[in-house]
């Protein structure tokens with residue numbers, strides 16, 4: 466292990482061949498056999514080695530990654546040696562020091578310079594675990610449907626059938642509970658979708674595509690602030706959580722610093738509307754062509770007219786040296802997260818139901834689920850906000866640079882201003898791919 470006793474002694478190197486341990490010939494023996502001998506040895510241990518080519522010694526890798534999952538060495542059923550494992554939580558930065566083994570990499574936590582390296586699952590191993598997890602979940606759902614039908618639970622005498630939640634305890638099924646909740650959410654979403662939005666946006670990519678992505682590790686580097694090209698702030702969150710209000714207020718506080726792109730529309734200007742101010746008015750055919758070419762971050766149709774935000778409008782604000790602030794539909798994240806834009810993604814999270822309801826009611830907040838915006842939120846709508854927040858977190862939380870809980874509005878705004886200050890003054894971890 467990097468940083469372990471053998472490594473620190475400087476006497477044993479990667480590639481050395483072990484011939485004898487305490488005088489016992491171990492040629493042809495497996496590593497497990499040699500470990501047995503070591504476990505039964507006391508005091509000084511003597512190795513007889515054939516040294517590897519001194520010039521061919523393994524160099525410590527400099528790769529840093531952000532972990533996109535939690536790993537707990539105490540509960541992992543596959544780790545060859547629990548004591549040698551390195552537990553971590555989602556979002557932590559790990560310094561990968563060795564990828565020699567295809568299944569178990571060696572890593573240190575960023576900043577822990579003196580710490581001995583520990584074993585972590587390799588990308589390939591973690592991907593296999595996730596695929597296994599998804600397959601067992603699909604099997605479980607199939608089994609549940611069959612059991613339900615065979616057991617006569619559908620319409621059967623008031624009996625309630627629920628999927629077996631105990632599976633969530635299996636370490637390989639760690640996110641099963643989240644997925645089950647999600648399944649229920651999707652079913653219940655249908656019942657709440659009676660709302661009419663002012664503008665219904667569609668993004669080019671679908672959620673299902675994103676769910677196919679297997680998030681394990683992402684190589685990261687420190688990105689230094691460039692005042693001439695400020696990174697845009699992207700506010701994501703469930704509809705109705707308050708992203709628009711936060712964007713409006715931050716721009717009101719600093720009109721010379723923050724800008725938001727002017728949306729495009731295919732509808733004709735109304736009296737008094739100026740092209741490039743309220744909207745960029747474009748002919749429908751042109752907007753359709755631009756959408757087909759993938760030039761729109763998000764788009765949708767409302768009352769026969771197209772509306773959307775173009776990628777170019779975001780880029781032109783960045784080039785002007787102003788901080789672009791946008792609150793797109795969460796499906797636009799995939800398109801935004803690229804080296805040209807380098808977004809700083811802030812997730813606006815709703816507080817728990819009681820606080821969500823009391824803060825919004827106290828502020829006489831207007832429901833964004835109501836087309837006329839003339840009434841408060843209903844309990845169903847608060848629940849819908851919470852349900853869609855769970856869904857967004859499940860799909861995209863590994864991309865969030867910052868999470869702000871929007872309970873008290875003033876404090877949420879302060880946190881957003883602090884986040885922007887950090888963005889402008891500190892080097893922050895970002896995907897290495899953005900610099901290549």
Ligand SMILES: Nc1ncnc2c1ncn2[C@@H]1O[C@H](COP(=O)(O)OP(=O)(O)OP(=O)(O)O)[C@@H](O)[C@H]1O
Nearest residue numbers: 704705706707708709710824828830831833872874
């Ligand atoms: N922390 C808060 N406390 C009280 N009211 C709030 C808070 N945050 C937002 N609101 C109010 O909630 C309502 C909805 O906010 P907003 O329009 O910003 O939501 P949104 O996330 O942009 O939703 P949509 O994407 O559906 O337009 C507004 O009336 C806003 O003033």
